[in-house]
Amino acid sequence: MIPALGLLAGILIGVVLQPDVPIWLQPYLPIAVIAALDAVFGGVRAVLDGIFDDKVFVISFLSNVIVAALIVYLGDQLGVGAQLSTGVVVVLGVRIFSNVASIRRHLFHA
């Protein structure tokens, strides 16, 4: 309940304030969103599995976002930013799908 409210509050703050993202930060946004989604679905699944843990959720979110940003940065410096980003999206995408499938099994028993 609290996390859902927090999520809503965050979205509202973002929409109302419309903060300007500095241009150097913009390439990291899409990959950060994917990493955050992975952490969110992991957390939801953990809740449904009954093994949710605050600390693990927070740390997994932060580390996901930071590592994803680091990979994009490294890729940009090496000149293979697009390829590395694709790799990150594939890995996280597969995880998101598996976690969503597991959530679906929990919720709908199907």
Next chain:
Amino acid sequence: MTAPAPTPARRPDASMTLLTEMLERPLDPGYAAASARRAAAGGPRSTPVGSTLVAVTAILLGLLFAVSATTVRRGEASAGTVRKDLISQIESRRAVVDERSAAIRDRQTEITRLESNALGATENGLRQELQALAAATGNVAVEGPGLLVTLNDKPTDDATPTAGDDQGKVLSRDLFIVVNSLWQSGAEAIAINGQRLTVRSPIRFAGEAILVNFRPLSPPYVISAIGDPAALPAAFAETVGGAYLKSLTDNFGIVTSVDGADHISLPGATRVTVDKAVVQGGTK
């Protein structure tokens, strides 16, 4: 020598452990570990600090999603406005160029008139020489019989041609092969889409457009050449250009036509004056 220790049977998909790991255990193993630790220690399921952390993280998440969405949307919008701005700039500059070209032509007509006035009726020979020179250099508008060579891109079915599909497009090379052949077969004055060719006229290719006299042209390209109506068509058909036009049509589907015309009028060029070049031995 000892027999090698028996190795445990390899899994058939041992070389794909990364994929297996990713597909079979998508959940962070940390959750299970933490849960097991908690069960062993008998601690509470959640602490106030932990709940606050989760709430803060959730706010961060929402912020991240919202900011990303607005940033992407704003980027698209600004790209559109930049594009529109550039297009309007191009159009206004082009209008300025057209305006100034017209002004130059007006001035040139005036100069020609003043020149003939100044020379007066007495200097008839001089005036004729001047007119002949002006016509030859492309300085004045001329008219006469000649040939119209038209080249057009291959007609496409879809309204939006796909990028890279330039097999059926007229290239600058096509134009200068035709123009060179026309000069070779005795053309006296040539213009492409109203751009008079002079000794200082480049035919260039820039991006997608053909530039003549540094002005971008759009198809169809009409090359008007003034010359002897009896000799020019036959002579042109025998040059490289005649055969080249046919091969363009046969191989690439480019639409070409060569028509004789009784009366063609060509505009004068707007840019024939020289600044640094002076006649050898003469004074400027």
